[in-house]
Amino acid sequence: MKNLIYINACMRAGSRTRRIATPIIEELRKRYNVETVDLTKNLYPVADNYTLEDRNQGIVPPEHVALAKKIAAADRIVIAAPFWDMSFPSALKVFFExxxxxxxxxxxxxxxxxxxxxxxxxxxxxxxxxxxNTGDSLEQATPYIKALSYLWGWGELTVISAQNMDYSTPEEIEERVSKAIEEGLEVCKEF
Ligand SMILES: Cc1cc2nc3c(=O)[nH]c(=O)nc-3n(C[C@H](O)[C@H](O)[C@H](O)COP(=O)(O)O)c2cc1C
Structure with missing residues (x-):
């Protein structure tokens, strides 16, 4: 089976983003060997001057190198992360670093x-x-992931999103979660 890395940066216990991601990952599990990187459990250290000085001498925590190698070799990547401060949680940025x-x-x-x-x-x-919406100039998560994809060599990016979640009725929220799951499952067919 091919390999998929699932990066979960859904920091809240009751995360709606994770509710959308879970059935999509379960669907993809039928075709991919899924390894989850759970940023709610494993926070990565901020890259500071010591980190960079170590890196310049080739000193990098072996478990970080091992995971970066898995990311480089993975056939597919799924990232789940809520919209925070017009982008995504810093835990994800620090992980990327x-x-x-x-x-x-x-x-x-x-x-x-x-x-x-x-x-x-x-x-x-x-x-x-x-x-x-995705693509709005106020939405700074997708452009970042696209730019990182350029640096790292990742291919086509598909965004599954639900918006206006904090200004909707519980019924509307449920409707949006279901619609996003449906959309994601459709994408899975070609993913
Ligand atoms: C720390 C924090 C920062 C947020 N920043 C923004 C923001 O800048 N813009 C926005 O539209 N919503 C913002 N929100 C609202 C979330 O994007 C929204 O509630 C989302 O559905 C949360 O996803 P979750 O249910 O997966 O945690 C923020 C929420 C939190 C907790």
């Missing part, structure tokens, strides 16, 4: 950087409090 390792997820040829990751498809699942 820890995985952005020269010679593992990306490389350089003296002129520019290029990606070493082989996933041709990436799915990003999110919910937003305000009525902000």
């Amino acid at each position: 820890n995985m952005s390792l020269f010679g593992v997820t990306f490389d350089s040829n003296n002129k520019e950087c290029y990606g070493l990751c082989k996933a041709e498809k990436v799915m990003y699942i999110t919910t937003r409090g305000m009525n902000i």
Whole structure:
């Protein structure tokens, strides 16, 4: 079976984003060997001056290198993360920083950087409090994931989202969660 890495950055216990992601992951589990990176349980350290000095000497925690290698080799990536402060939770950014390792997820040829990751498809699942759609200039999560995809070499990005979640009735919220699940399951057919 091919390999899929599921990065779960749904920090809240009752996360609606995770409610959307769970059945999608279960569907993908039928075709992929899924490894979950649960950022609600494992927070990664902020890359500080010591981290960078160590990195320059080739010192990187072996478990970080091992996971970055798995990310680079994975056939598919699914990221679930709520919309926080017009982007995604910092836990996810810090995780990306820890995985952005020269010679593992990306490389350089003296002129520019290029990606070493082989996933041709990436799915990003999110919910937003305000009525902000994917592609709106106020939505700064998708552009970041696209830019990181350029650096790391990930392929096509599909976004599954539900918005206006904090200004809707419970019925409307349920409707949006169901619609996003339906949309995600449809994407799974070609993912
Ligand atoms: C810390 C925090 C920051 C948030 N920032 C924003 C924001 O900048 N814009 C927005 O539209 N909603 C924001 N929200 C609302 C969430 O995007 C919304 O409630 C979302 O559905 C939460 O996802 P979850 O149920 O998976 O936790 C924020 C919520 C939290 C807890």
